[in-house]
Amino acid sequence: MKKELWKGNEAIAEAAIRAGCKAYFGYPITPQNEIPEYMSKRMPESGGVFVQAESEVAAINMLYGASAAGVRAMTSSSSPGISLKQEGISYMVGADLPGVVVNMMRGGPGLGTIQPSQSDYFQATRSPGHGDGHMIALAPASIQEAVDLMWDAFEMTDKYRTLVMILADGMIGQMMEPIVWRHEQPVPEVDKPWAADGRDGDGKTHFVTSLRLQSPANEQFNLSLEEKYEIIQRDEVRYEEKGCKDADIIICAFGTTARIVSTAIRMLKEEGINAGLFRPITVWPYPSQQLKELASQDSVKAVLTVEMNLGQMHEDVRLAVGERKPTPFYGRTGGMVPEPRHIADRVREILREVSK
Amino acid sequence: MRPEVIFNLDRCKGCGLCVSVCPKQILWLNEKVTNIKGYHPSGITDQSKCIACGNCARICPDSVITVLRHKEEE
Amino acid sequence: MTQTQVVYERSKGLKDVETHYCPGCHHGIIHKLIAEVLVEMNLLDTAVGISPVGCSVLAGDYINCDFVQAAHGRAPAVATGIKRTRPDLTVFTYQGDGDLASIGAGEIVHATMRGERFTTIFINNAIYGMTGGQMAPTTLVGQKATTAQGGRDPLQHGQPMRMSEMLSTLDGMAYCERVCVADVPHLTKAKRAVKKAFTLQQQGIGHTFIEFLSTCPTNWGMSAVDAGKWVKSHMTQVYPLGVIKDITAKEST
Numbered sequence: 176m177k178k179e180l181w182k183g184n185e186a187i188a189e190a191a192i193r194a195g196c197k198a199y200f201g202y203p204i205t206p207q208n209e210i211p212e213y214m215s216k217r218m219p220e221s222g223g224v225f226v227q228a229e230s231e232v233a234a235i236n237m238l239y240g241a242s243a244a245g246v247r248a249m250t251s252s253s254s255p256g257i258s259l260k261q262e263g264i265s266y267m268v269g270a271d272l273p274g275v276v277v278n279m280m281r282g283g284p285g286l287g288t289i290q291p292s293q294s295d296y297f298q299a300t301r302s303p304g305h306g307d308g309h310m311i312a313l314a315p316a317s318i319q320e321a322v323d324l325m326w327d328a329f330e331m332t333d334k335y336r337t338l339v340m341i342l343a344d345g346m347i348g349q350m351m352e353p354i355v356w357r358h359e360q361p362v363p364e365v366d367k368p369w370a371a372d373g374r375d376g377d378g379k380t381h382f383v384t385s386l387r388l389q390s391p392a393n394e395q396f397n398l399s400l401e402e403k404y405e406i407i408q409r410d411e412v413r414y415e416e417k418g419c420k421d422a423d424i425i426i427c428a429f430g431t432t433a434r435i436v437s438t439a440i441r442m443l444k445e446e447g448i449n450a451g452l453f454r455p456i457t458v459w460p461y462p463s464q465q466l467k468e469l470a471s472q473d474s475v476k477a478v479l480t481v482e483m484n485l486g487q488m489h490e491d492v493r494l495a496v497g498e499r500k501p502t503p504f505y506g507r508t509g510g511m512v513p514e515p516r517h518i519a520d521r522v523r524e525i526l527r528e529v530s531k
Numbered sequence: 532m533r534p535e536v537i538f539n540l541d542r543c544k545g546c547g548l549c550v551s552v553c554p555k556q557i558l559w560l561n562e563k564v565t566n567i568k569g570y571h572p573s574g575i576t577d578q579s580k581c582i583a584c585g586n587c588a589r590i591c592p593d594s595v596i597t598v599l600r601h602k603e604e605e
Numbered sequence: 606m607t608q609t610q611v612v613y614e615r616s617k618g619l620k621d622v623e624t625h626y627c628p629g630c631h632h633g634i635i636h637k638l639i640a641e642v643l644v645e646m647n648l649l650d651t652a653v654g655i656s657p658v659g660c661s662v663l664a665g666d667y668i669n670c671d672f673v674q675a676a677h678g679r680a681p682a683v684a685t686g687i688k689r690t691r692p693d694l695t696v697f698t699y700q701g702d703g704d705l706a707s708i709g710a711g712e713i714v715h716a717t718m719r720g721e722r723f724t725t726i727f728i729n730n731a732i733y734g735m736t737g738g739q740m741a742p743t744t745l746v747g748q749k750a751t752t753a754q755g756g757r758d759p760l761q762h763g764q765p766m767r768m769s770e771m772l773s774t775l776d777g778m779a780y781c782e783r784v785c786v787a788d789v790p791h792l793t794k795a796k797r798a799v800k801k802a803f804t805l806q807q808q809g810i811g812h813t814f815i816e817f818l819s820t821c822p823t824n825w826g827m828s829a830v831d832a833g834k835w836v837k838s839h840m841t842q843v844y845p846l847g848v849i850k851d852i853t854a855k856e857s858t
């Protein structure tokens with residue numbers, strides 16, 4: 176397979192098209208502008224639909240419509256724009272609609288900054304919109320992984336009729352890395368008998384809606400979501416662990432932060448400190464069971480969370496590890512990116528504290 | 532020509548729009564009758580005056596009224 | 606031998622169910638017109654309606670074609686998503702005045718700007734129905750509402766918005782007509798307008814928009830019959846009936 180040099184945003188857009196995405200609706204916001212720009216040319220070229228919507232609100236509702244009509248479609252934005260999309264996302268959860276949403280996280284809150292951050296973790300994993308409900312959230316750590324995950328994303332979204340979010344950050348969107356195109360074929364199409372794309376032969380109509388005014392029926396629907404999520408939690412957890420076996424300390428990180436942590440781990444190794452990396456790829460469903468097992472090893476003295484926020488994945492780590500081991504935190508936020516040497520400093524500090 | 536006006540009484544909400552558009556003014560809301568919903572449904576006072584214009588049926592928001600024209604042929 | 610002609614019967618374009626609408630509410634009449642046009646144009650199998658947030662949120666339970674329920678005001682965006690990806694479907698939105706002229710003002714302007722090839726059915730009854738009678742962007746000056754209890758005051762609330770005229774300034778608007786169903790001659794004309802809009806949609810020439818002046822007897826505090834009269838006596842003074850824009854009309858020499 177030939178290596179090609181691609182910019183993250185453009186690679187993600189190209190991957191979506193090759194994976195079978197037929198429509199893109201989006202709006203400019205830094206640091207993901209290259210996605211709508213690339214899509215504006217490449218989508219029509221590939222026979223698909225591109226619309227620059229008037230806002231992120233309009234874009235998510237266009238996605239809702241296309242998805243309701245059974246079309247494979249996506250949108251992208253960055254943190255403030257994802258907030259705007261939350262109503263539409265909740266509607267899609269409430270109507271069991273597939274779709275892919277890319278979030279190139281930037282420093283917040285509010286208008287914040289355009290530099291990378293990971294501070295939308297809660298938003299992505301706790302509740303994508305109002306009400307009970309989840310989306311599958313995938314956190315690539317490299318452009319190659321982001322590209323490969325597009326096939327997973329479109330497959331899972333159609334399989335489970337559940338939104339999939341690609342939770343990336345500005346670094347992934349803006350940097351250039353060599354990648355290979357592992358997939359030659361798009362994700363196979365699935366039958367969508369529920370779609371509002373015309374009556375069935377016997378005149379039966381389809382009504383795509385999230386309105387269930389009778390509370391018992393609405394509760395039933397929410398329970399059906401829960402059933403769906405139990406299957407997803409059972410079958411779709413993805414993670415990577417490196418050197419966690421017999422490690423002195425496990426460092427949990429996702430996305431690009433994991434790569435910075437890897438550098439810190441190499442630095443620590445030279446001093447004889449065995450640090451393992453635990454990297455969730457699905458941040459929802461979270462690989463809690465796997466983390467719990469690794470953290471339970473006798474050798475492990477602490478489980479450190481490193482992320483670009485004030486401590487969001489940290490809560491999932493604490494839930495998984497419980498009282499078994501100390502669960503400290505190190506983070507930078509507001510668009511600042513952690514440095515390997517500071518992570519290494521924090522690890523040394525933790526190991527000193529726990530040995531007291 | 533013999534007109535026939537049929538009312539689906541239990542669907543009527545007693546809004547009175549049909550009464551207001553009948554050019555022969557032969558429709559009324561019978562206050563002595565209450566349908567299953569508790570409304571006074573509309574009805575026709577004198578079928579012989581009906582010209583089967585269909586106004587009542589056309590304006591009814593609930594499609595309560597069917598208007599037929601029967602033509603006797605030799 | 607008797608031959609029977611059906612002058613009028615319930616349309617097959619409607620599901621055979623009761624509606625939740627108030628007695629005399631014009632939604633019922635307007636639903637019928639759309640249903641009849643869809644039947645006459647043989648579009649029931651390929652039409653997709655988009656229902657709003659408002660009294661007509663359940664329109665998909667009444668009209669006998671596929672429906673998608675949209676978030677408040679977002680119907681034009683939802684319709685764009687459907688019509689762009691499935692241009693073979695006949696797509697129409699059904700929106701109230703809060704949905705279209707308040708929260709959705711941005712979406713309808715941009716859908717019209719882009720000349721999106723779906724049809725908007727705009728139900729303007731100058732009030733918020735479902736939520737109990739609050740002021741709408743189209744509430745008339747002096748008209749009372751629960752959030753303007755002394756009546757709409759231009760100094761505080763501005764003048765009402767004429768959506769048909771405003772949107773027709775955009776090149777993307779191909780056909781725009783304002784109608785009402787307050788009596789049989791008007792509803793007959795309104796039905797022709799709906800048919801024209803769907804016909805033009807099939808020609809793909811741009812956005813088609815039919816504004817219905819409608820009633821809310823409950824929140825206007827009137828009988829259904831009086832409400833219909835109020836449309837003609839009061840609403841048409843602010844919102845004139847007729848064709849506002851028709852790019853297919855021949856220029857008069």
